[in-house]
Amino acid sequence: MALLRQASLWTLFLLVALAFAHGGHENIPQGEPISQDPIDSTLWTHMILMGLAFGIIFPTGMVLGITRSRWHVPVQIVGTVIAVLAYFLGHAHKGRQFDKNLHASFANWLMLMLVAQVVLGAYLKLHLVKAGQARIRWIFVLAHGVLGKIMPVVSWAQMLFGGIAALGFCRDDHLGQCLAHFIMGSAFIAYGICLTILLLVGQYWLRRTGRSQEFFDSLIIAAWGCVNTFTEHRWGQPWVHNDLQHTTMGIVWWCAGLLGMWLSRSRSGRPKRNLIPALVILMTGYAMSAHPQTLMISTMIHSIFGYTLMAAGLVRIIEISFVLKDKPALSEPNSFQYLTPFLLFASGFLFMGATEEQMLLLHNAGITHVAYVLILYSIAFLLFLFVNILLHIYAVHAWPNSDSTNQDGPMYSNLNGNANGRARSNSQQIQDAEAFELHGLISDEDEEGPSMGPRKNSDEELGKVEGRH
Template sequence: MSFQGLVWACLAATVVAHGGHEAVPEGESISKDPIDATLWVHMILMGLAFGIIFPIGMVLGIVRSRWHVPVQTVGTVIGVLAYFLGHAHKGRQFDKNVHASVANWFMLGLVAQVALGVYLKLHLEKGGQARIRWIFVLAHSILGKIMPVVSWTQMVFGGIAAMGFCRDDHLGQCLAHFIMGSAFIGYGICLTILLLVGQYWLRKTGRSQEFFDSFIIAAWGCVNTFTEHRWGGPWVHNDLQHTTMGIVWWAAGLLGMWLSRSRTGQPKRNLIPAIVIMLTGYAMSAHTQELMISTMVHAIFGYTLMGAGLARVIEISFILKDKPALSEPNSFQYVTPFLLYASGFLFMGATEEQMVMLNNAGIMHVSYVLILYSVAFIVFLFVNVLLHIYAVHAWPNSDSTDQDGPKYTSINRNGNANGNANGHARSTSQQIQDAEAYELHGLVSDDEEDLPMGPRRNSDEELGK
C-alpha cells in the first residue's frame, strides 16, 4: 500500500456521519443543492474564530497581555456558535467525510483548552495542586500553540468536503497538493519568524539557518523517495519524476547539513536549500497537465518557487554577504518568504478537480493566479501583524538596532535602566536571555504579573519540584 493509500485508510477509519446523507446521489459525495446561507455563516464564523481571533489570542497569551482572556473568550463563543450552525444547515448535503468526523474531536480540544484556562485562572493551590500546576500550565500552552495548525488542517478538510473533492482516483494527487502546498506555506511562516523575532534563538543554537532547512529537506526527500511510487505496480512518468525529486532532496539536504559548519565548527551560510527550491520549481514548471489552465498554473507555481530560490541566493550572497541576519531586516529579505506563501497557495489550488471546475467555468489562469497571490498577500500580512504584536511586547522601546540586534534604552519594572551604566546596549547574551524569558511568558501565572520582565526566579516548573 502506498503512503497516500495508508493515509486515506487511516482517515476513512475515523469517519463518522452526522446525518443528512439521504439527498446525496448514489456514487456522489455531495448533493446538487447550493450551499445555503446558514452554511456560509458557519464557514465565515469558523474562519473568523480559528483563523484570526485564536491566533491573535495565542500571541497575546505568550506576551502575557491582559487582553488574552477576553479575546479567547470571544473566539470561543463564536466558534461554538459556528459549530452548531454547521449541524443546522439546509441546502447542500454531504456524504461521510473527514471534516465532519474530525469536527467533534476538534471541538473537544477547544473545550479542554478552555477548561485548562479556567482552572489556571482560579489559582487553586490547596491539597498539593500547587506542585502539579506546572503540568496544567504546560498542557494549556502546548494546546494553544498547536491550535492554529490543527485549525488550518480542519479548514482545508472543510473546503474539500464542501466541494466534494479528493475522492477515489483523485485522492493521491489531492494529498500531494494539499500537504506539499501547506508545507511551503509553513516553511514561509518559519522563515518569517526567524527573520523578525527568531535570530537570537538561532544564534543560541550555534547553527546556521541552512542546517535546519537542509535537515527538513533531507527528511522530506527520504519520505518522497519511498512513497511516491506504488511498489509492486507499474512505473508511470509522474512516479519517476516525484521519486527522483525525492532523491535530489535528501542528497542535497545531506550536503547542506555538511556545509552549514566551518572547519572550526562555527555556523556557516550556504546556498544548497535555495538551489533545491529552484530545482523543485524548475521541475514543476515543466510538469505537463491534461488541461491548458492546469499546465499554466503549474508553470506559474514553478516560476514562483524558482523566484523564491533566486531571492534566497541574492539575500545570502549579496545582501547579507554570508553573515547571519541579526540586524533590522532588509526590505529584500521579505521576498523569499512571501514567494513561498504564494507558491504554497498556487500548489494547493492546482488539483485536478479544481482545474476542471475552472476550465468549465471559462476562467483564465491569469485571473486565478492573481486571486491566489492576493490570498498570499493577506496571509503574509496577518503573520507579520502577529509577529509585530509579539515584538512590541517582548522588546518594548527598542529604538535602534545594530548588527547584534535591538538596543534597549527603556526603564524596566524595577525602575532600573535596561541598558548598561555607560549607555551601551546590553550584551547579546543578555538579549538572548531576555528572549528566552519572553518565550516562557505563556507559562507564567497571573500571580507573577508584577514580577520583572527578566528571567523568572520562581517558574511553574520549579513549583513542581
C-alpha cells in the first residue's frame, strides 16, 4: 500500500504540474513565431534535462523492463523526476518567448502518457490478485508494455518539435517541405534502427516468420510509395519540378516494393533474399543527389545526402550478394554488415538538417557545408552507438553467458555454442529465444528474487526446454 500511496502522490504532482503550467509568452512581435531575445540558461537546462530523460533514461529503462531487470524501476523513477523538473523549467524561463506551437501543446499529452506509465507500473508492482484482478492483469501488462515502447517514438517527435519551436521554423509556406524532410529523415533513421535490431537480436524472430528480411522491407517500401504518390503534389495546383520528381519517386517505390515482395520467396515457398530494397535506396539517393536547390550550401548538403544514401544501397547489395551470399545471418554479424544501418542513420540526419530555413540560417552565418556534414555525421555516430548499447543490454540478458569461454564474447557465446564448445543447431537457438520471450510474458514481474539484475535462464520453463536438447 505504501507503493500505491507513492504512486498516487506522483500522479497528483504531475497533474498539478499540468494544470498550473503557464507560458506567459505574450510579448511576441506581430506575425513572428518567436521574440528576438536569446535563449537563456533556464531554457537550455530544460532542453538538456528533457533530452536526458526522454532520449536516454527512458529508452534504457524500457530495455531493462523488457529484460525484467530490477534496475528498471529505479531508472524510470530517476527519469520521471528529471522530466517533471524539466517540465517546470520549460515554463519558468525568461529570454526568448514563443508563439503557440506544436511542441508546447504536445508536451501536455506526453506528460499524461508519463502519468499513465507511473500508475500502471505501480499497479503491476503491487501484484494484486483479489476480486479477479489476476485474470485481467495481462491487460495492464500489455498496456504498460505498449506505452513504454511508444514513448521513444513520441519523445523523438517531441524533441523535433522542440528544435523547430526554438528557432521559429516550419510555418506558412515552409510547413510542407519541413514535413517532407523531418518525416522522411526520421523514416531513414527508423529503417536503420530496424536493420540493426534484425542484425543483432532479430534473426531468430525473422526465421520463425518464414519470410526473408527483404519481404518486410519491400512491403514498407510499397506502402510508403503509395503515400508519396498521392501526397507530394497539392492536387488542383500547378505542377512544379519538385512535385513531379517526388511523385514519380513514390511510383517507383510501390512498383519496386511489389516486385521485392514477389521475389522474397523461392519457387518452393522458402524465404529468399533479393536486392530490390537495396536498389530502391540506391535509386532514391541518386534522385536526391541531383535535387535542384536555390542556395549552394543546400545543393551540397542534398548531394552528400544522396551520395550517403547511394552508398547505403550499394553496401547492402555487396552484403547480400558477396558477404552473405544470399544466406540469412544467424551468427555474429560481420563487421561489414554494420555499414548499411549506419549510413541510413547518417542519411536521415542529413535530410532532416537540409530544410530551406536551416540552409538559409547556415548560409547567413557563413558555415560551410563540410563543417555541417561532419556535425551531422557525429550525431549519427552517437545515436548508432546508443542503439547498439541498448541492443547489447537486451542480448546479454536474453542469452546470458554462463561459464562459456567462447571467443565471440558474452553477447554471442550462447548463440553460437554451448558451454562445452559444441555448435548448437539453429532450431536449438530458436527454441532458446522463444523460451526467453515466453518466460517474459508468463512471469512478468511476478517473482521476486535477491539478484540485482535480470533473472537467468535457469527457471523451470527454460530447464524443460534445455532438457529436450
